[in-house]
């Protein structure tokens with residue numbers, strides 16, 4: 001059973017008189033625990049697609065099922081609830097909450113999105129801090145750590161609620177190459193450790209190679225729905 | 235909730251200068267309002283005290299219709315002795331009553347044998363009158379005479395007449411008054427003293443003893459024009475007024491026989507105006523145009539409160555709108571990761587509320603300190619016949635609570651719209667915001 005299944009998925013933006021066909025009918029399936037990348041030139045529809053999978057945006061046609069839910073029909077509050085329950089997000093600009101410490105940022109979804117008891121929260125946050133290699137930094141503020149460290153914290157936050165799926169739109173675009181590589185490795189390690197499905201997008205050819213499944217988008221269509229063998233990184 | 239509070243506090247601290255500016259505006263605002271309420275309230279109390287304690291008393295009882303035609307001081311609307319007795323009984327039975335004084339009021343001609351002018355005379359029992367309006371002796375100008383304020387055969391004259399007719403203490407003067415049957419009677423008096431007017435520079439009120447007044451008017455019975463009442467606690471004016479009104483209407487009903495007899499014998503002009511056997515009670519405020527000043531002070535306080543409310547509303551709304559605008563991407567983030575809209579709403583409302591409450595708390599503390607200081611420094615004012623009255627500003631706990639609550643409600647209202655906007659933000663648009 002696929003975690004995500006799209007059939008004839010369409011997204012058309014109406015801006016004034018002109019229609020922008022961002023996604024023009026795509027079909028794909030993403031299995032649970034896979035490590036997937038969407039690649040393609042600028043404007044090909046990567047962000048649009050990830051936003052639809054993440055229930056941030058609604059399709060204008062076709063079918064999209066995420067975690068056995070027809071997400072195309074969710075209204076705003078239901079979509080928010082669905083995101084809080086099943087999906088973690090990693091953003092290009094890290095988007096940590098500036099007034100909260102590293103620890104509090106990871107803890108945030110456990111308090112404000114879900115209602116975890118204190119003790120369980122603490123265990124989860126400490127475990128994630130360790131998993132992303134940020135142990136000992138929990139009392140720092142976001143402005144006191146590097147971009148790579150911020151993204152590690154963001155990955156930990158995305159995993160906090162034990163989400164089945166983490167979506168990351170260009171998570172490495174603001175990082176230098178080495179750091180970018182480490183973040184992708186970290187995500188893959190997290191997939192292995194927690195069994196979370198990761199779907200991300202990128203422009204960076206070297207990063208693409210790290211994915212196990214690659215979808216290439218062009219002008220709103222999937223070019224080669226070709227699952228590739230696990231890349232061996234030298 | 236604790237987390238929302240934590241985030242709100244930290245965000246306020248993050249924009250510390252703006253927070254400080256806004257909350258100190260609210261602080262100043264509250265200090266202004268509370269100080270005004272305290273000082274104006276104290277001034278009002280003193281002012282009211284000047285009227286009630288030097289002339290009117292807190293409450294007055296008259297025959298029904300008397301006050302309506304009080305300008306002519308109608309002799310035919312005096313209370314008969316039986317009626318007076320019943321009123322006295324009721325007053326003695328009322329715990330809140332401190333003292334009362336019966337008065338005969340009349341209009342007369344005042345003459346120093348060369349010039350004549352009109353005068354309004356109150357016939358009083360000096361001891362009872364002083365108990366009822368204790369500031370009365372203070373109105374006598376110049377050195378205090380040893381002995382009684384007023385003896386039989388003496389008159390206290392208003393400053394206006396003393397100056398106009400060049401009369402001074404010790405002089406002999408004549409009062410001429412028209413009696414109820416239309417005849418005229420005159421009587422000589424010795425001037426006991428000159429008095430400041432309690433009601434302003436135009437007052438022409440003099441005092442003689444009540445027995446002299448009755449003799450001048452050739453009254454057969456011990457009639458009374460009005461009974462002035464002093465209460466132990468002026469704050470009870472309205473309550474006692476209501477109670478006495480009820481009791482006296484019952485008395486008037488029972489005593490209708492006696493009252494109606496004399497009433498119908500009068501060929502009075504005011505019989506048509508509803509002058510009858512009934513009694514009515516008035517508060518000092520209903521009898522004095524100066525109560526308008528008291529009302530004005532209250533009105534001013536209302537205006538100042540409205541201004542305070544607007545300042546809080548505008549400043550908090552301004553800050554919260556700015557806060558939402560600056561944090562669009564942050565709102566997009568927390569919304570994307572699934573924070574329910576109601577929590578985002580709560581986050582921003584809490585922030586606005588804290589801003590208001592912080593300012594309110596600080597403002598209240600400063601105000602209370604300032605009021606305390608004013609009481610120590612003893613600010614004095616000049617009012618009426620007293621040259622230096624010490625203001626004793628004070629605010630009631632009720633006022634403080636009302637003001638603080640008002641600020642809280644306004645801060646809440648002011649943050650409602652920005653918070654609502656934040657909670658309704660589309661995460662994709664918000665995340666794309668630069």
Ligand SMILES: Nc1ncnc2c1ncn2[C@@H]1O[C@H](COP(=O)(O)OP(=O)(O)OP(=O)(O)O)[C@@H](O)[C@H]1O
Nearest residue numbers: 013015020021022041042043044045046047048049
């Ligand atoms: N809100 C919108 N309104 C109108 N058109 C939009 C909107 N969002 C995206 N588009 C258009 O849809 C198309 C796909 O955009 P999208 O952002 O998904 O591309 P992308 O592959 O993520 O590009 P990039 O690599 O630059 O991030 C583009 O032509 C874009 O201009």
Ligand SMILES: [Mg+2]
Nearest residue numbers: 046047048169
């Ligand atoms: Mg994009």
